[in-house]
Amino acid sequence: MTWHSYLVGKDDVVTVYWFAQDPYSRGDYVVRALKAESRSVPCKGVDVTGTPDEIADWTAAATAYVDEAAAALSELYRVERRTSWRRSKPVVRRWAEANYEEAKASYVSRIRAATSAYQPVRDAVEARIAQQEAARLEAAKQAQQERERRHREGEARLEAWKRRQAVADRPLPGGRRTPRQMAARGERPPSWPPEMEAEVGDLATWWAEVCVSVRNERARSEAVQRVTKAITSTAAALKKAGEPGIRAVKEKPEGVLYGWWVDFTWSDLPDIARLETPPDAPVDHLHGEWRLYRGLLPSRILFTRKSDGYELATVYSESHSSYPLFKQHRWQKQGIEEFAERLFPVEIYLHDHRYKTLFSARLTDHVDPAVFVPYVQAVSKRAVDAFHALGPGRG
Numbered sequence: 001m002t003w004h005s006y007l008v009g010k011d012d013v014v015t016v017y018w019f020a021q022d023p024y025s026r027g028d029y030v031v032r033a034l035k036a037e038s039r040s041v042p043c044k045g046v047d048v049t050g051t052p053d054e055i056a057d058w059t060a061a062a063t064a065y066v067d068e069a070a071a072a073l074s075e076l077y078r079v080e081r082r083t084s085w086r087r088s089k090p091v092v093r094r095w096a097e098a099n100y101e102e103a104k105a106s107y108v109s110r111i112r113a114a115t116s117a118y119q120p121v122r123d124a125v126e127a128r129i130a131q132q133e134a135a136r137l138e139a140a141k142q143a144q145q146e147r148e149r150r151h152r153e154g155e156a157r158l159e160a161w162k163r164r165q166a167v168a169d170r171p172l173p174g175g176r177r178t179p180r181q182m183a184a185r186g187e188r189p190p191s192w193p194p195e196m197e198a199e200v201g202d203l204a205t206w207w208a209e210v211c212v213s214v215r216n217e218r219a220r221s222e223a224v225q226r227v228t229k230a231i232t233s234t235a236a237a238l239k240k241a242g243e244p245g246i247r248a249v250k251e252k253p254e255g256v257l258y259g260w261w262v263d264f265t266w267s268d269l270p271d272i273a274r275l276e277t278p279p280d281a282p283v284d285h286l287h288g289e290w291r292l293y294r295g296l297l298p299s300r301i302l303f304t305r306k307s308d309g310y311e312l313a314t315v316y317s318e319s320h321s322s323y324p325l326f327k328q329h330r331w332q333k334q335g336i337e338e339f340a341e342r343l344f345p346v347e348i349y350l351h352d353h354r355y356k357t358l359f360s361a362r363l364t365d366h367v368d369p370a371v372f373v374p375y376v377q378a379v380s381k382r383a384v385d386a387f388h389a390l391g392p393g394r395g
Helices: 028-033 052-084 093-169 179-184 194-200 203-240 336-342 369-388
Strands: 247-249 257-263 289-292 300-306 309-319 327-334 347-351 357-362
Touching (some): 093 203, 179 203, 203 300, 203 309, 203 336, 257 309, 309 336
Antiparallel strands (some): 289 347, 300 309, 309 327, 347 357
């Protein structure tokens, strides 16, 4: 706590370390003793540890310091009140001013003497604070070094995991196909290169994982192809029939599009919760949270005509750059293949609290085909049915 009298200025600064019994009272004793307003006595909390005897000694010294400052201040105020009106009278002005200046000098002398008496205690407290701060900084430094060491080790484990995953897409010696390509063809080499075991560990487990990935990728690719084929065949049928039922669509965005609304029903899809199981990647050092990209399953989309074919469009809104409360609405357009691709989950992400991606992995590399395959098949069937229902004579 720091305080000085407005009568003298900065020559009587009183700085004291006050150890309050009640943490909420802070320096009430000091404020009362100096007859000051609490806002005129700035307080800064410090964390100082000491033995009970040390705290008692420090508190006694602080009390004596404050009491002496209060007594000196009381005497100064007494003289100030007694001489204040006389200092404006011509006859007694010089005498009054001399008395007042003498009282201020006496006050400053007493404050400096009290400060000198308190200085060893202040030095001891500040030395303890410095010692504790040095210990805190050293502990923080060691903790940071430990975190950095763990992070480096975690990164090394993650890089090893990534190298293991990459082996499936690396051509085998002799320029042959990659293990993933062989698994897709239902093949398996009679023997593996010796160095591969050092890279992947248990070859049987690793090969089973590759086969799982291939099965999932095939199911997803076939689902995308089914949806793409259904949309293109529907587009061809509509065009051949003269585009029956096409209409002008004016939504919130500016501009009119011509097309057909397609409504989807995504209820009763297989449970996707098991797809949210993260891979066995060693990412504990990244301290993130897993999030599954579930795919975009719109409830409604506009199948619209363009100059060289057809595309799909949805309405989306965004805040105006200058007026955040004002929403701008736009058409978001996408091609047929892009729409089909985005229906199905493809990656799982590890993100931080600001949703910055720390790590991502292909979902098909680790999820159970017994869960993934039925899900993508169900999504593709509902999408295909929705577009087939748009065909001529089916509306």
